[in-house]
Amino acid sequence: MRNLDSELLRTEGDINLSQNRKEWQERHLSEQAFQLLEEDSEFYLHQSLSTPCLNVIEKSYGIYLEDIDGRKYMDFHGNSVHQVGYGNQYVIKAVKDQLDVLPFSPRRYTNNTAIQLARKLVELAPGHLNKVLLAPGGASAVSMALKLVRKATGKFKTISMWDSFHGASLDAISVGGEAIFRNGMGPLMPGTLQVMPYNSYRCFFGDRNASNEKGLDYLEYVMEREGDIGAIILEPIRCTDVQIPPKEYHQRLRQICDTHGVLLIYDEIPTALGRTGEMFAFENYGVLPDIVLLGKGLGGGVFPMAAMLAREDLDVAGDIALGHFTHEKSSLGCAAALATLQYIEDFRLLERANSLGEYMKTRLLAMQNRFELIGDVRGIGLLYGVELVLNRKTKAKAVSEAERIMYKCMEKGLSFKVSQGNVLTLAPPLTITEKELELAMDILEKSF
Structure with missing residues (x-):
């Protein structure tokens, strides 16, 4: 039997038809959320990356998204529109x-x-x-x-x-x-x-x-x-x-x-x-x-x-x-x-991006030293990529692991996307506080 999940193209972001996504939805979405997703899927043309959608969002404010079941997620993706946060x-x-x-x-x-x-x-x-x-x-x-x-x-x-x-x-x-x-x-x-x-x-x-x-x-x-x-x-x-x-x-x-x-x-x-x-x-x-x-x-x-x-x-x-x-x-x-x-x-967000980015860099490099799965950490300001590999010498992509970590983070209230199949792309709003960023890094580390 063909494994369609393994054949899906993974470039711009995480894939909306993967088995990991399906399992996460089954564990965490309410009946109301599933009904709305089915209705959305019925009327919108299907396309990779988005339709069918991941979840149903009801509110966005500050650095947070909130779904219709009241769960809050720190949004480290935001389609790159949220430099000044949501609802500024x-x-x-x-x-x-x-x-x-x-x-x-x-x-x-x-x-x-x-x-x-x-x-x-x-x-x-x-x-x-x-x-x-x-x-x-x-x-x-x-x-x-x-x-x-x-x-x-x-x-x-x-x-x-x-x-x-x-x-x-x-x-x-x-x-x-x-x-x-x-x-x-x-x-x-x-x-x-x-x-x-x-x-x-x-x-x-x-x-x-x-x-x-x-x-x-x-x-x-x-x-x-x-x-x-x-x-x-x-x-x-x-x-x-x-x-x-x-x-x-x-x-x-x-x-x-x-x-x-x-x-x-x-x-x-x-x-x-x-x-x-x-x-x-x-x-x-x-x-x-x-x-x-x-x-x-x-x-x-x-x-x-x-x-x-x-x-x-x-x-x-x-x-x-x-x-x-x-x-x-x-x-x-x-x-x-x-x-x-x-x-x-x-609000001097350029300075904030640099100072908080240094903290982010320190935490991510410490994780790289701790977890063999992390092959590379790349970043500047408040934009970081964490590349996951099965072997640091061969650089073989840890695709399934990257997705599983992303969904584990979402369980704990942190949302981001996976690029190229194995890169955790972390881009928080520039308005994020030190305490919020520390919590996000704690969630990521525990999810490994």
Whole structure:
């Protein structure tokens, strides 16, 4: 009999059809929860990662999710939208105030809140990132960037990374590399070249001892041979399984792009706004991109909001529409984003991410010393990945163990996701207290 669980693709997150999930649900969900999940499953198209769903959530507040049976979970996933926590009063008040004055702004017009947000983003961004376009979601921001590159450079080829993620729309999966989004889709957008694994700085074509120079040498080789590359798009720090290149990697990448006239696009949709201890993840590397993409947390966990920031000399598309989305300059979304940025500054969340991140690092490394199952701990700010392996020498993935630990943590009130089948991805709200973080680390340790 075929083991379907073992054949499921595990990349972006934990799988919604696994046996471990089924067993957890049978042990912990009420009859009411099962009835609602069945109703949800009846009406929504099924897709990997989400439908059928895990549970039914009734409330979200602070760092917590609460299900319909009253169980609370510290949320260390949050789809990367919860930098300022759930139900943040700065954000809620701003949106409520805006609702009374300007609930919707037709796209032919601008509004004062949208202008304030653009000004604030330009003030926060270092260097020459002085032009802004807003979008209703991250995939739309990726789409705008790809179009801007073609318009500005006259080139339509884009380099991206194997197994990367940049959104679920057809153009986004063309530059994204995760099979769970691409399989069976047929011809994708032409001109997209996936030439190397994201973690090529750690291991290139299976050579874990290779220097990060080897992957960049190959990247430059491709640029020289192709000759008509418009841009390269990548996450400066990969969020899903937490891959963190050294400074030298991004600094040389910037030099390579300059040498070959290639635009550098950083997709910071899941990692910007303080998650890494800096407002922008690329600030950890001392380099400047030509375009940076924001999203997810920009809406404060309340409103879908994304943005593209670009060099001012790339303002060359006045004769076409790069976006012009119905909710592009949303008065409500802009109010939420402004309040989010203000809260991050007023409550010094960058400093909190760094100080609490150090505690998190200490606890996780201590667990690695204690448990052979932990093959690697990677992190920056309040973003950590704990890679589980069956053998530290062979690096064989501990897939079943990772899932079992995740569901054991959920039993104790801690929620996170598993990426690549064996990486526990831990990304708490930046508003988490020291006591809450200590409790979360205790739960994780006991679950091993």
